[in-house]
Amino acid sequence: xxxxxxxxxxxxxxxxxxxxxxxxxxxxxxxxxxxxxxxxxxxxxxxxxxxxxxxxxxxxx
Amino acid sequence: xxxxxxxxxxxxxxxxxxxxxxxxxxxxxxxxxxxxxxxxxxxxxxxxxxxxxxxxxxxxxxxxxxxxxxxxxxxxxxxxxxxxxxxxxxxxxxxxxxxxxxxxxxxxxxxxxxxxxxxxxxxxxxxxxxxxxxxxxxxxxxxxxxxxxxxxxxxxxxxxxxxxxxxxxxxxxxxxxxxxxxxxxxxxxxxxxxxxxxxxxxxxxxxxxxxxxxxxxxxxxxxxxxxxxxxxxxxxxxxxxxxxxxxxxxxxxxxxxxxxxxxxxxxxxxxxxxxxxxxxxxxxxxxxxxxxxxxxxxxxxxxxxxxxxxxxxxxxxxxxxxxxxxxxxxxxxxxxxxxxxxxxxxxxxxxxxxxxxxxxxxxxxxxxxxxxxxxxxxxxxxxxxxxxxxxxxxxxxxxxxxxxxxxxxxxxxxxxxxxxxxxxxxxxxxxxxxxxxxxxxxxxxxxxxxxxxxxxxxxxxxxxxxxxxxxxxxxxxxxxxxxxxxxxxxxxxxxxxxxxxxxxxxxxxxxxxxxxxxxxxxxxxxxxxxxxxxxxxxxxxxxxxxxxxxxxxxxxxxxxxxxxxxxxxxxxxxxxxxxxxxxxxxxxxxxxxxxxxxxxxxxxxxxxxxxxxxxxxxxxxxxxxxxxxxxxxxxxxxxxxxxxxxxxxxxxxxxxxxxxxxxxxxxxxxxxxxxxxxxxxxxxxxxxxxxxxxxxxxxxxxxxxxxxxxxxxxxxxxxxxxxxxxxxxxxxxxxxxxxxxxxxxxxxxxxxxxxxxxxxxxxxxxxxxxxxxxxxxxxxxxxxxxxxxxxxxxxxxxxxxxxxxxxx
Numbered sequence: 001x002x003x004x005x006x007x008x009x010x011x012x013x014x015x016x017x018x019x020x021x022x023x024x025x026x027x028x029x030x031x032x033x034x035x036x037x038x039x040x041x042x043x044x045x046x047x048x049x050x051x052x053x054x055x056x057x058x059x060x061x
Numbered sequence: 062x063x064x065x066x067x068x069x070x071x072x073x074x075x076x077x078x079x080x081x082x083x084x085x086x087x088x089x090x091x092x093x094x095x096x097x098x099x100x101x102x103x104x105x106x107x108x109x110x111x112x113x114x115x116x117x118x119x120x121x122x123x124x125x126x127x128x129x130x131x132x133x134x135x136x137x138x139x140x141x142x143x144x145x146x147x148x149x150x151x152x153x154x155x156x157x158x159x160x161x162x163x164x165x166x167x168x169x170x171x172x173x174x175x176x177x178x179x180x181x182x183x184x185x186x187x188x189x190x191x192x193x194x195x196x197x198x199x200x201x202x203x204x205x206x207x208x209x210x211x212x213x214x215x216x217x218x219x220x221x222x223x224x225x226x227x228x229x230x231x232x233x234x235x236x237x238x239x240x241x242x243x244x245x246x247x248x249x250x251x252x253x254x255x256x257x258x259x260x261x262x263x264x265x266x267x268x269x270x271x272x273x274x275x276x277x278x279x280x281x282x283x284x285x286x287x288x289x290x291x292x293x294x295x296x297x298x299x300x301x302x303x304x305x306x307x308x309x310x311x312x313x314x315x316x317x318x319x320x321x322x323x324x325x326x327x328x329x330x331x332x333x334x335x336x337x338x339x340x341x342x343x344x345x346x347x348x349x350x351x352x353x354x355x356x357x358x359x360x361x362x363x364x365x366x367x368x369x370x371x372x373x374x375x376x377x378x379x380x381x382x383x384x385x386x387x388x389x390x391x392x393x394x395x396x397x398x399x400x401x402x403x404x405x406x407x408x409x410x411x412x413x414x415x416x417x418x419x420x421x422x423x424x425x426x427x428x429x430x431x432x433x434x435x436x437x438x439x440x441x442x443x444x445x446x447x448x449x450x451x452x453x454x455x456x457x458x459x460x461x462x463x464x465x466x467x468x469x470x471x472x473x474x475x476x477x478x479x480x481x482x483x484x485x486x487x488x489x490x491x492x493x494x495x496x497x498x499x500x501x502x503x504x505x506x507x508x509x510x511x512x513x514x515x516x517x518x519x520x521x522x523x524x525x526x527x528x529x530x531x532x533x534x535x536x537x538x539x540x541x542x543x544x545x546x547x548x549x550x551x552x553x554x555x556x557x558x559x560x561x562x563x564x565x566x567x568x569x570x571x572x573x574x575x576x577x578x579x580x581x582x583x584x585x586x587x588x589x590x591x592x593x594x595x596x597x598x599x600x601x602x603x604x605x606x607x608x609x610x611x612x613x614x615x616x617x618x619x620x621x622x623x624x625x626x627x628x629x630x631x632x633x634x635x636x637x638x639x640x641x642x643x644x645x646x647x648x649x650x651x652x653x654x655x656x657x658x659x660x661x662x663x664x665x666x667x668x669x670x671x672x673x674x675x676x677x678x679x680x681x682x683x684x685x686x687x688x689x690x691x692x693x694x695x696x697x698x699x700x701x702x703x704x705x706x707x708x709x710x711x712x713x714x715x716x717x718x719x720x721x722x723x724x725x726x727x728x729x730x731x732x733x734x735x736x737x738x739x740x741x742x743x744x745x746x747x748x749x750x751x752x753x754x755x756x757x758x759x760x761x762x763x764x765x766x767x768x769x770x771x772x773x774x775x776x777x778x779x780x781x782x783x784x785x786x787x788x789x790x791x792x793x794x795x796x797x798x799x800x801x802x803x804x805x806x807x808x809x810x811x812x813x814x815x816x817x818x819x820x821x822x823x824x825x826x827x828x829x830x831x832x833x834x835x836x837x838x839x840x841x842x843x844x845x846x847x848x849x850x851x852x853x854x855x856x857x858x859x860x861x862x863x864x865x866x867x868x869x
Contacts, residue, residue, distance in 0.1 A: 029545070
């Protein structure tokens with residue numbers, strides 16, 4: 001943990017920049033969340049919709 | 062980091078005419094001014110420049126952002142007021158103007174660059190100004206307000222928002238799993254497989270094994286070790302004439318399964334509906350609560366209308382009563398906060414309503430799916446189809462009816478025993494009929510071993526594939542929850558770390574600064590402590606060690622001056638923590654409540670811990686100013702005095718050298734504007750300097766009168782002194798000329814009917830310069846002074862002795 005005080009925005013931005021590196025997290029889910037954040041579309045409804053799409057893709061696969 | 066190089070203010074608050082200060086961009090400035098002289102006008106100008114409002118002026122009576130109170134009342138309507146700043150980074154230089162545009166106050170900034178816009182936006186989250194009145198705001202705020210205050214500064218709301226989104230998403234997926242009832246459905250498929258194969262099938266191996274046993278009586282040589290093998294076997298044993306029948310059998314089984322699922326769904330939906338109407342009933346039975354809920358809608362919409370600037374005037378959009386817009390928004394927000402718990406109750410009720418609606422939709426989907434089944438669409442099952450269509454119609458009606466529950470109207474609530482009613486007997490009959498049809502078809506084909514086996518394989522296959530899909534879907538959702546859970550926990554950890562670091566840093570600095578100012582006092586380990594559950598922060602409190610005991614809150618234990626000190630320390634530590642862009646800050650009369658030892662330590666603190674900052678320090682306290690003036694000598698500070706007079710408003714005393722240059726410029730440009738006053742100020746400054754050095758005594762006056770001596774008064778007393786000291790200067794023609802000059806004037810005079818010409822002023826000024834030459838040595842740049850009195854020769858002289866006069 002570095003010692004620089006960060007604003008809330010910095011914390012959130014850095015978190016999403018490194019989300020796919022979190023151990024144990026499904027990469028597709030991490031990518032989806034990062035993309036939604038980048039597009040300023042991160043809401044619980046959008047997350048659930050995207051997860052549903054991922055689920056359907058996997059079921060088809 | 063940005064510092065200020067030049068300030069110019071005109072027409073704002075008490076500043077009627079332009080005051081300006083140039084700073085070498087690393088210089089700090091100490092400004093002395095009596096109460097009412099206009100120090101805070103400078104602070105107000107800064108605040109308006111950066112924040113587009115002046116907080117302490119914002120009120121219902123004054124109007125939006127305090128802007129109406131900002132303009133100096135003596136400005137003509139067509140005159141512009143402005144605050145201009147030049148910075149160490151010149152790309153931010155700008156002038157912000159305030160003027161009337163068709164009788165409406167408007168503002169305009171001459172720097173329209175994106176860089177400047179970004180700079181101002183970023184600066185609003187930095188702490189730049191501390192006024193005396195703001196010292197205790199944070200300390201005395203509630204724990205929730207403290208958290209909100211810090212949150213606003215560090216942008217913590219964004220963190221909270223993301224956290225809530227993750228939490229809701231996790232709960233949504235969990236709810237999805239619960240609704241799907243994977244366990245029930247997979248169990249149902251296993252039962253079907255058990256019925257057909259008399260074996261419990263949980264994986265491919267068991268499935269292949271079961272199918273192998275089923276085909277044993279047919280003595281096929283085919284291997285059954287894969288799904289393809291099973292397809293191949295089915296094709297082999299299936300008779301073309303039996304395909305329709307087989308499809309019908311599958312349809313029968315599927316329909317029975319869906320009818321069972323329909324019953325389960327109805328039960329679930331009823332439970333959810335019951336929860337909803339219980340909560341709903343509780344709200345509408347409490348008429349006060351009901352009023353507040355209805356009011357909440359209106360208030361929320363009001364805030365929405367105002368914030369989106371759909372209604373821009375300083376009036377209430379409903380009753381059109383005059384009301385400051387920002388204040389109105391703030392009041393409405395407060396009322397929304399008060400209604401928060403009722404709002405939460407309503408939100409929980411709505412969640413139950415939404416869940417019920419979702420379950421009703423699942424029922425609708427299931428019934429629609431049954432209606433598409435082959436077995437329902439055969440001739441002999443027309444009546445069954447009509448029954449199911451009727452049930453679907455009733456369920457659709459329920460779906461519409463649940464929307465009608467409105468907190469504003471009295472609606473008859475449908476009780477649980479009347480909700481989602483269907484004829485259970487009829488449904489049982491439908492199931493029996495289908496069962497009978499299965500048995501009948503089975504009996505017809507009793508002798509056909511191949512058909513019987515292929516039917517079992519087909520049904521087992523269908524059930525097994527359904528089972529696999531359900532299992533896979535359940536696994537996927539579990540993985541999603543797991544991943545979301547990990548992400549959520551990780552986010553909470555980051556949030557805690559960041560907040561923890563921030564609180565630790567600001568606590569440490571606050572504590573260090575406080576102890577610096579209050580050493581030998583029994584206070585230590587000042588900390589900002591978060592309050593709340595694991596992942597739910599609700600507030601902050603200030604905790605500290607007081608006589609070895611850990612206590613909170615500070616206002617319970619500390620005196621006002623100690624609280625003020627704590628306020629300053631918090632402000633200063635927040636500067637260190639947050640101000641990444643600006644390297645300056647303003648302290649407007651902060652040390653008023655401190656005793657002398659604390660003031661001294663405060664001064665030391667500023668110079669020791671903030672020496673690389675540019676500080677604007679204002680005070681009305683003469684002793685404090687004089688102490689500081691000595692303290693900062695030789696350091697990178699300048700001092701200024703400001704004063705106020707009726708004619709010119711707030712003025713800044715200029716060093717004589719600067720004023721002299723300006724006068725010279727005016728003469729060079731033949732510009733008489735304000736020249737007379739500038740020359741009179743120059744004379745006053747000169748006479749004060751001479752009087753100080755010669756020990757001229759004048760009659761004591763109170764407050765600003767003591768400071769604002771008129772030139773004629775000083776000249777007169779100077780003359781007296783010279784006479785008493787038997788100094789030949791008493792008869793100096795320069796002195797006599799000035800004493801008789803009609804241009805000496807009275808600073809407060811407005812009624813002179815004589816307009817001074819450039820020529821008049823040149824003569825007047827020449828007389829002043831002549832007087833100056835008499836007392837001031839251009840060789841050593843010193844005025845003759847008692848300091849250089851030669852007691853042997855009984856002479857008063859300048860430092861180098863080039864000018865000297867007999868002095869008794």
